[in-house]
Amino acid sequence: MNRTLYGNLIFELSKEGRRGYSLPSNRFGHYALPQELRRQHDAELPECDEMTVVRHYTNLSGNNFGVDNGFYPLGSCTMKYNPKVNEEIAALPQFQNLHPMQPKSTTKGALAVVKMLEEQLCALTGMSHFTFKPYAGAHGELTGLMVIDNYHRSRGDLQRKKVIVPDSAHGTNPASAAVCGLEILEVKSTEKGLVDVADLERLVQQEGPNIAAMMMTNPNTLGLFESAIPAITKLIHDCGGLMYYDGANLNPMLGACRPGDMGFDVMHINLHKTFSTPHGGGGPGSGPVGVREGLQSFFPVVSPYYGNFSVLLKACVYIMSLGRNYIKEVGPLATLNANYIKESLKDVYALPIEGLCKHEFVFDGLKDKTTGVTTMDVAKRLLDYGYHAPTIYFPLLFHESLMIEPTENESKDTIDGFIAVMRRIAEEAKTHPELVTSAPHDTPIGRVDDVLAAKHPVVTYRQLLNDKRDD
């Protein structure tokens, strides 16, 4: 590990007695906390002057990679352009200083935003009601499955406890079903990467009266449009189940088609993917759940108030800034960009499923399998060229999955630059494979040992200081 570039810890910069602040003299007297609430020893805090602290954190922040400083072709998790107008509106004091307990008469504007967003999402999806309580996509899935479970219970149909999930699904689908107390039935994919309808028919025949729902992602996680949806929804509805749509990445569908029109009953959308809003580092997110007319009374209460209000607001601004006409270009552009990259690289990267994709696609590693260079190596080498790595080793259908999603927002120049670097790495894999297999070379931390990091995580500064001393 290259620690010189990584910099010092703030604790290493500490000098006893140094101060970056001083408190005003105490004009209020002393109010003693009960003994049992008091520290037994002084807190171990670094002692630094202000400039040292400011420079330390400013320099560290330069190690971040974000969509605002580079191309981020992460498949399935869409890190998109986050228009600055979103931030400007969200920073208005009338929004920023909202408190959930303030009098209703003063929150009408905020409630109007939520109502407006509900109308926009209904128009875009063909659903008739949304709840904004869920804080993330997975939370939305759980909420949506609870709606379905509540619906079956309300009819006394208590044995419907199984959910069909395609083998290509995002891992949160089976996880959410399990958290909801439902059992998972996996349906296979065909060689073309689509739901295998014959396998589904078999499951429906065997389990019909036990099936609560089927979850589908469309386009699926291979970026393919599930063309058999009419037949699939009929099969599931005829056996008494409901159809759930994972709309985490709905951008390729915007302006093209609507889950409600395809026969889906319940869906979630990741506002933090499809409708911009930054979500690095695990948050903040929002996974509103939409239902068709008649199911809205089954919404459970999964969080207080209106979920993540600032994310709702930014999504609403994004939709309004595009407007009715331009939002229709999102889907076609996302599709065009993905197909352009796929076609430009498929002579050097292995494309297991040919044909038109939607917003993303999957390579199965390099086409030349004799170089010894893996998908992991390609992803690491991309960091040296200043790109975020695509999603790797997901979906699990291929050994060397490399999943690329450019999104609709990137210019042709950016995309051409990425294509050129991907071709260059494929060339390096032939001529200088060791350059690729030992990458990255130019990042603050070189190739880490995943297993060691997982088995012996260094989570405190003391551990790190000890490690440094041992080196």
Ligand SMILES: *Cc1c(COP(=O)(O)O)cnc(C)c1O
């Ligand atoms: C990201 C994603 C999810 C989960 O969303 P989170 O907000 O990360 O919980 C579910 N399904 C698909 C297809 C996704 O891409």
